[in-house]
Amino acid sequence: MKAARYYGKEDIRIEEIPEPPCGPKQIKIAPAFVGICGTDLHEYLGGPNFCPASRHPVTGDTIPVTLGHEFSGVIKEIGSEVEAGENIKVGQPCAVQPTVYCGKCAACASGAENACHTGGFIGLSGGGGGLSGAVCVPADQVFPLPEGVPLELGALVEPLSVSWHAVAAGGVTPESTALVMGGGPIGLAAVLCLVAKGVKKIIVAEIATARQNFAREFGATDIINPKEQDVVKETFALTNGIGADVVFDCAGVPATIKAACDAVKTRGTVVNVAIWEKEIPFNPNWVTWRESSYKSVLGYQKADYQAVIENLRTGALKPAAMITRKIKLDDILDQGIKALITDKDNQVKILVDVSAPV
Structure with a gap:
């Protein structure tokens, strides 16, 4: 599958990598739209920061890693130990909470997984990312999108949750x-x-x-x-x-x-x-x-994701105007990251349409 991979400062490559297998407690997502974040720009201009130069204590990955932590997609496969249901089914549109956490430290034990002592983000810290054909994520970090909430807005759930x-x-x-x-x-x-x-x-x-x-x-x-x-x-x-x-x-x-x-x-x-x-x-x-x-404050928690999605459903949150450009995966450098560096005042959120034909 095609993926945007981070190798280091000013070195992001579009390349073919194997599609990851779905673990028993995971859900495989086919990403649809991915927002480019200021964190991605910092990694490109001066990293690695969040991207692990040495083995990440939770994901076990080191650079190169697949980018993309603000993303929506469609459920492609459900792990064998995941209980499927009305909203957890193949083909279901969803948003993904990309938090990576250990589940063992004092922060995690207190319910503050967002402040995990060794945490990070899917799409930065390893474990795959949204800028690819498929990514496998923990089942409890997949949030179904209600009818009427398009996948484009699903990609905004992450920054809105912050x-x-x-x-x-x-x-x-x-x-x-x-x-x-x-x-x-x-x-x-x-x-x-x-x-x-x-x-x-x-x-x-x-x-x-x-x-x-x-x-x-x-x-x-x-x-x-x-x-x-x-x-x-x-x-x-x-x-x-x-x-x-x-x-x-x-x-x-x-x-x-x-x-x-x-x-x-x-x-x-x-x-x-x-x-x-x-x-x-x-x-x-x-x-x-x-x-x-x-x-x-740091990041978000599950309750924030739930609240944002509910407010998108009711129409109380109206973020469509945040999307100032949509691009293809192959254009992520010139029309995405570099555009945000040189024209940041006129851009709010550039979305990468991962499924768009080349």
Whole structure:
């Protein structure tokens, strides 16, 4: 079968590899659509990071590995020990939660598999990936898509679940004022999740004009341009001098963390969603003087996948506009990864149509 394989920095190859056998507790998926993630870009530009340069403690794999962790597909085969049912059957459209976890560490024992001490992701850490003709995954990480939810939207369940997990951690209500720092794919997904939860005041701080426009389209009520405006002053002006109830830092750049802490209200909450590349200065007084809370979130859990799919079913989540381009597997480098590097402001989510004819 054809697959996109990661060999190292700036080295992704489309090649033929054997189709994997389906284990007794696995389900074999024929991938349909795969989203290209910022993590994939980081691997291409400066990896290996998540991709294992040495043997991964859970998957046992080393590079080269098959890429693709944001994917939907169709059930192709069901393992011998998996209980089939109305929704677990060959031909069923589904989304896949790509979390890799050991099931043995303290994090896993506490129910936080997303923070597994030796974890990773299918499509990054080995174990196959969505950018291939077939991938075998644990049966309990396969989520059937309801009728009316197309496979294209199924590929968005993973990034939407990241933001859903963050928004849930923020404890928002419809009366909350939320400030989202950064209008990239996860920040925009956060806007969609806030809208789905009924939040009526959503402020987005973003420099790029194209991303500002996406944010408005997705439901942001107010836009702040940090290059031209003071984020903290504008936030207080937009909230009658109170500050934001919850701030979601989806940008992960040094300037945003101080602004996030300064823009939150007394006893408000700052939620860090970003993955930081370098250590930065942080002064606890930024949150101490307001008795505000600073918390971080990582990835998602099964409940987030279930919630996102249910909200797609009801129409509360409307993410179709996130899809800004569809490409073929053979075009993943030039029209996918390189396009996101050179034209990132005009792209939200590029989907690879794995089953598209060459």
